[in-house]
Each structure stands twice: as structure tokens, then as C-alpha cells.
Amino acid sequence: MSEAGAPRAQGRHRSWLRWGGHRWSPLSWSGLGRSRRPDTPPDGPPVDPDDRFRFSDLLGEATADIGSRPGRLVTTIVGTVLGIAALVATIGFAQTAAGQIAKQFDRTAATQLVVTPATASTGGGATVATGALPWDAVPRLERLAGVESAALLAEVPLPDAVITAVPVNDPSQPPTATPPLYAASAGLLDTLGGQLSTGRFFDAGHDLRADRVAVLGARAAERLGVQRVDTQPSVFIDGIAYAVLGVLDSVDVRAELLNAVLIPTGTARADFGLAVPGDAQARIAIGAGPQLRSQAALALAPDDLASLEVRAPDARSELGRDVQADVNGVFVILGVIVLLAGGVGIANVTLLSVMERVGEIGLRRAIGATGRQIAGQFIAESVVIGLLGGLIGAAVGVFAVVLVSAVRGWTPVVDPWTAVGGALLGAVLGLLAGGLPARRAARIEPVDALRGGT
Amino acid sequence: MTAEAAAPDTAPDTAPVTAPLPVATPAIELRDVTRSFPGPPEVQALKGVSVSVAHGEYVSIIGPSGSGKSTMLNILGLLDRPTVGEYRLGGVLTGGLSEDDRAAVRARQLGFVFQAFHLMSRRSVLENVQLPMLYNGTPRAQRESRAREALDRVGLSHRVDFLPGTLSGGERQRVAVARAVASRPRVLLADEPTGNLDATTSAEIMDLFEELHADGLTLLVITHDGAVARRASRRIRLADGRVSETP
Secondary structure, eight states: OHHHHHHHHHGGGHHHHGGGTTTOOGGGGGGTTTSSSOSSOSSSOOOOGGGSOOHHHHHHHHHTTGGGOHHHHHHHHHHHHHHHHHHHHHHHHHHHHHHHHHHHHHHTGGGEEEEEEOEEEOTTSOEEESOOOOTTHHHHHHTSTTEEEEEEEEEEOOSSOOEESSOOOOTTSOOOOOOOEEEEOTTHHHHHTOEEEEEOOOOHHHHHHTOOEEEEEHHHHHHHTOOOSTTOOEEEETTEEEEEEEEEEEOSSOGGGGGSEEEEHHHHHHHHOOOSOOEEEEEEOTTOHHHHHHHHHHHHOTTOGGGEEEEOOOSSOHHHHHHHHHHHHHHHHHHHHHHHHHHHHHHHHHHHHHHHTHHHHHHHHHTTOOHHHHHHHHHHHHHHHHHHHHHHHHHHHHHHHHHHHHHHTOOOOOOHHHHHHHHHHHHHHHHHHHHHHHHHHHHOOHHHHHHSOO | OTHHHHOTTOGGGGSOTTSOOOTTSOSEEEEEEEEEEOOSSOEEEEEEEEEEEOTTOEEEEEOOTTSSHHHHHHHHTTSSOOSEEEEEETTEEOTTOOHHHHHHHHHHHEEEEOTTOOOOTTSOHHHHHHHHHHHTTOOHHHHHHHHHHHHHHTTOGGGTTOOGGGSOHHHHHHHHHHHHHHTOOSEEEEESTTTTSOHHHHHHHHHHHHHHHHTTOEEEEEESOHHHHHTSSEEEEEETTEEEEEO
């Protein structure tokens, strides 16, 4: 036997070196420490697999002492908390900002589709329309999927006519600029997202009967001296009285209408000989733009597609994407740096903990723990600490996004996977940071460890 | 076990290990064990030591510091390997076992009592006593009752939920003894068990050892204290790495 003893003594570190090799795999956690343990030890009955050192035992041993020193725990996880919080908040802010931009963008231009007749330049430099919209453009557009409401809008030319609130012809009065006159269909208010400050908008019945009614834009109303409609005021357009139904307070698009006087299309055709509708305006669902761009022309002028021009928004906001990329770039790098510092913090404190607990490690080895079980215990401990830091960090990050959004009146947008990913990232950080201390702990010789005190 | 071919004179080893051990098989058998620490200068802590301890024996190993006592205990406790020579525990040659197998043998067959107690200060007395059973495959359902039984045996059933820091030195060492015997080892190894205790508490621990011995446990106590050594039924003197039996 003496010939076997010497090589054995030299080879005693071999099993620690193999620790980093194929025998260690995250998939065989439950097999920790028993892969080489014989089912039948040198003597004695075989051990029931349920009674072996299992993953739950490992977790129990690893977590038993984590809370016993709260001060140290706080200093250990503060770096991870800050790093994860910075990352989660950065991504959350980017998502919130992108959502905010998209919302503003969508509410105005991204939901508006405009169809105008194509134009051509004449030899004299003037532009003339080369096509015309049909009068039933509104029902034709509203049949298309994605169109929420549609309206016709046309400027009525008034070469000499004046619009006044009082039918007095005073030759001594200096001539004033007349508000522009527009003919609109009844769905205009809904289509443009307009708000009335008083009164009501004319409806399809007014249009059909060619009633002499008008709605004033807010600034036109101010100029004409009309503040309220319950006194049944009238405006005189080219000498004809029109009952004022309401005053337009605001519109999301086509703000020029606030300067104008609006009358129903039917009235304009009857009184002013309006020959063709000007444009068709439609409010569409978000994302329906590209599809409706081709469908609108087909619906309105199937015989001559080129006679109409359709302006529809793109499906997505390029602007929002750019902003998101900018925000992410700077802060993600910062967050990663803080996170690395947090990882070094975990590694340091775990290493310190290994050094402090040399006696405990020696004891565990003496009473039968294998090196892998010791390593697993410290790795599990740092993973749990990392996960804890990740959870707190993700919570802080989400809370920061919610808080800032609440103060700024935004809608907080955080992908749930960002928070989940943040917590898991903390655990991964703990796994990486625990590797070195765990290896150090597994290499501790019980003989050396037991020589010292507790 | 190719090593057995090299030692054909040990007939009992050829028997299957799971069979009941013949009475003649010693619990511990060291044969020509030398442990040297590479120098320079090279130090031989043990020089050709041969010791045999039968089942149920109570043996003390006495010697001055530096005589190789700790080295011997480390080898007996499978914490160290002899440079030359062979060590059989319960008739099984330990030289061919891997580190993990040695850990398993430690967990199932050996109990340790240390001079510095080595109790975990943030775990209760009961949790400390249960610790070895975590690693040696004791059926889960029996762990707590066995730990309480062991604490009862050392007279500490009223201290079950205390932390070790609140106990006296003698009580701590009794907890350590309870921890060592709760896992039902074949051999109890004690390294200067009374080194940190005063005379009265030392006597308590020695009384406890005698009770355990009376129950049939094999005990090896390493000490430099002649009074402690005299309590054992057999004394082995270690001086300068060599052993001699003393009456």
C-alpha cells in the first residue's frame, strides 16, 4: 500500500480542480455533491435519495444567515439596487417618453387622412385641379375599414361679397378683410376633433335642406361680435342672413377654420353655386394609414386613380424611435457601470464572508460536506443576495418612473418584462460575483480551517 | 481495491463490505503511517506509526505539543492523507477513496469534538446539533427527534432554543458532543476537548465520554492533559512522531 499512498497525497487537490469542469452544471443542482457519492458507502445501508443533501437544503443553508446582519446586507446589495434601478428606470423612461410622443403624434397627424384633387401647373404659372371628388365621398370613405369618420371641406370663393353681423351698408366705413367662407359636411366636427364653445354644429338635415345656418370659428366670431347663440344672432353673407348655430372653439388639425365661417355643403351649392367639393378629410385608426392610402383613391375615383392625391400617415413614428434610442444609449451605459460596481461589491462582501467563516467551512467539511456543497452554498447565497438586490432595484426603478410620470402628467409605460428582467439580472450578477468566493471556499482545507477559532 | 492485492496478509478485507464485520476487525487500524510535510526542511510529523483500536475501546492519545497529535487526528478523521502507509477504518482501506467518498465516510462514521467547539453562533443549539445530519443521509423525519435525544443525553434539553453565545464553555462543549453523537458515528474523535474548559467542566465532559463509552461508542481523545488521558481505558503516548503504549 505504501506505493499507492504517495501519489494519492499529491493528487488530493484534483477533485477541486475538476470543480470547474463537466461535473458542475446548473442543470444538476439537485445532484450537488452526490454525483460521486456511492449509493452504498464503504459500509452501512444505502441512503434514501430523499435524505441526501438536496437543493432545498442548499437553499436553506445559504439563506439562513443572510438576514442575520442587516447592515452588511444593505451595503452588499446597495450597488446592485442602484444599478438595476438605473437600468429599469432608464428603459421605463424611454418607453414612457416614446409612448408620450406617439400619443401626441397619433392624436393629431397620425390619425388624419386627406384626399385632394390632383393639381397641374398651367403655362401661366397657376395651378388647376385635374380631378374632382364625388359628392358622396363621405359615405364612400366611411365604408372603408379603419375610417372612423369623414367629412368634406371646401373653400367657397367670395370675390366681392362681405360677411358682416349687421346689414348696414356704410360707404364711409373702410373696407375690412372678410373672413374666409368654408362649406363643410356635418361630420366635420367629429373628424377634426373640434370643440364648440357654445351652441351646436349643423347636421345632415341642414345640409340636405340647404338651410341657411352657419358655425363661426372662434376668431371669426370675435371679429363679427358674436359671443352667444341663445340670442339667435345672424351673419350676413353677401347680404343673405344665416342663423349662427354655434362657435367653434378649437380643432386638432386645420386650425385655419378658427378664422372662418362654416356653412353646410348643400347651402353652399344652392346659394353660391359650389361646383365641386374641395377635399375629403377622414379620421382613421392608428396604423391604418398605409392601407387606406391606396384604398381611399380606389373608393373615390376607381376610374382615374391619378386624379386624386391621398395623404395618409405612416404606420409608426420614426421620431419616437429616434428619441427612444437616444435616451437608452447614455443611461444604459451608466446603469451597466453601476451594476458592475454592484457585482464587485457582492463579490467582495462574499469573499469577506468566506474569510470570516473559515471555521464554519472547516466544520462543515469535517462533518461530511463536500467541496461542491460548500461552493454551492456560497454561490446560492450570493445569487439570493443578487436576486434580492434585483427585486428591490426593479421596484425602485418602476416606482421612479411612476413618480416622475405622475409629476409630469404622463402615462407611465413599463414593459413588465423589464422589471422581471431586472430582478433576474440581479440574480445573474450574484451568480457571477459568487463564483470566485465560492471557489475560494471550496479550496479551504478543513485541517487549516479547524486550527483557528470559531 | 487493487491495494488489497498488495497486502494479502489481511484476510478479513476480502469479505464483502456490506456483510457483518467479523469481531476481530479493528475499528481503526494504522499501519506504518508516516506523514511528512515538504520542506525545506522536510518535517516528519508521524514516523511509521502503527496503531489498532478495537470497536468499543476508549483510547487517549497523549503527548506534548509538536509531537504529532493533531496530524494523527487529522489522518484518523480523514481530513488528511498519510504520505506513506495505510489506514483502515472499520476494515476498509481509505487510501483509495476519492475526496467525496471520504466526505461521505466522515459524515456517516465519524464524529468530531474540537477544542474551540466550532458551533455556529447564529444558529440555535438544536440547529447546530442537526447540522451533521444534513450531510449524512439521516432520514429527514428523524433528524429533529435525534437531535433532541442527543441534547437530552448531554443534559441540555432545557437549552434547545438558545444561541451558543449565551451558553457557558462547558455547555457549549456538551452541545458539540451532542452534535457529534447525534449522527450516530462509529468513532468519536475528540481534539483537546477540555483545552478551553476549567477543571470542573472538564470533569463533566469526561464523565459524559465515559457514559458514551459505556454505551459502546469507540472514543479517541487527543490531549496533552495527563488527568484527562488517565480517564481512558487505554493510553497511547506520542512523542516526536512515534507511538508507545503506556499502562
